[in-house]
Amino acid sequence: MTQANFASVYEDAFPFWNEIPDTDKDYICQNSSVFTYPMGTNVHDGDECSGVILVRCGSLRVYMLSENGKDITLYRLHEGDICMLSASCVLDAITFDVFIDADKDSECYSISGPAFAAVSKRNPCIKIFALEIAVSRFSDVMWVMQQILFMSMDKRLAIFLLDESARTNSDLILLTHEQIARYIGSAREVVSRMLKYFSNEGIVEVSRKGIKILNRKHLRQLTS
């Protein structure tokens, strides 16, 4: 991977790119690396500083982990998304740890935390960019929290199935009950029970292949 390649990608990914000096552009590119993560591997592990991650392809799952191994998905990152929470060394105000796994085979660019911190110290526009990304993730996390705390399980599952179907542009959701449980912050048994109920109602068809949406209208009614 040459510096020129990084630069051409960063020009699209970072709105601040053309506002900073060439020396800082070079410095960022010199401190960039390419990583490939096979599906299921860990990308970032709690309190280390893995740097600022740009997803080139694939999908990453950002989650919280309790001492006894229970986890809650906070959000997922897709192509073109940037993760600042993996670089808590860049933003002093972030005092919590998250974990990140590759949801699919993924390729990421990573800018070293100290290097990114150094250029953002010299360029307020970078600092603002980094903070704005963190704050917009805050909004995502608040939404997850609202869902988990306040929303009934059938509603949560219905919303998830519709979102996932829209995202993949397919009626067939190719996820296990275990995976869905993790995404919506529930237990596998609860998801299986609810899917069985949906299935009895003719809303979905559950098979080994996945979950097929049969009655989208009914599913939508559950979300309101």
Added chain:
Amino acid sequence: MTQANFASVYEDAFPFWNEIPDTDKDYICQNSSVFTYPMGTNVHDGDECSGVILVRCGSLRVYMLSENGKDITLYRLHEGDICMLSASCVLDAITFDVFIDADKDSECYSISGPAFAAVSKRNPCIKIFALEIAVSRFSDVMWVMQQILFMSMDKRLAIFLLDESARTNSDLILLTHEQIARYIGSAREVVSRMLKYFSNEGIVEVSRKGIKILNRKHLRQLTS
């Protein structure tokens, strides 16, 4: 309230104060107001833009509210604290609503949202300050979420009692079970049941006056 009074307070409260032009200082002061909130009154209500709030005295409770009235305390603001979540019109990245009530009789200064947005557009140091406050609240909220999702009730209650005792510098917690339940994201019945258990164990004494910590060492053991 004169502009000079605002300015002298803002000089201490805002680290950016001496980095911005006098015209912007004047503009902020001209768009500032003083509000007094008797205990229990609502300070900020969801999606309105109440401006940037600086707590002068008293205490504000920031919480999420569900459609059916269930609420979860996110954090509390004390003297000298600044609230940006009440001014979602200032930060585009904030796309969720919170509610704020006065926990005690409180006095606050409020800077109009559009005025604050205008000066922060001209001064990156203000924008960075505002975003950093939002991100550090994000850290608080993540902690609350971790507590609610992962921690057992006895541990949560023990931590709350110790924190509250440290904050008020007293062994006596002058809060109702209802209030405690709200702070720790639980139900009154659950808190009462757990306090009864603590009381049976000789850890606390529960009376009409409040909750008195009798065995601090035992309480601390519960938190680990």
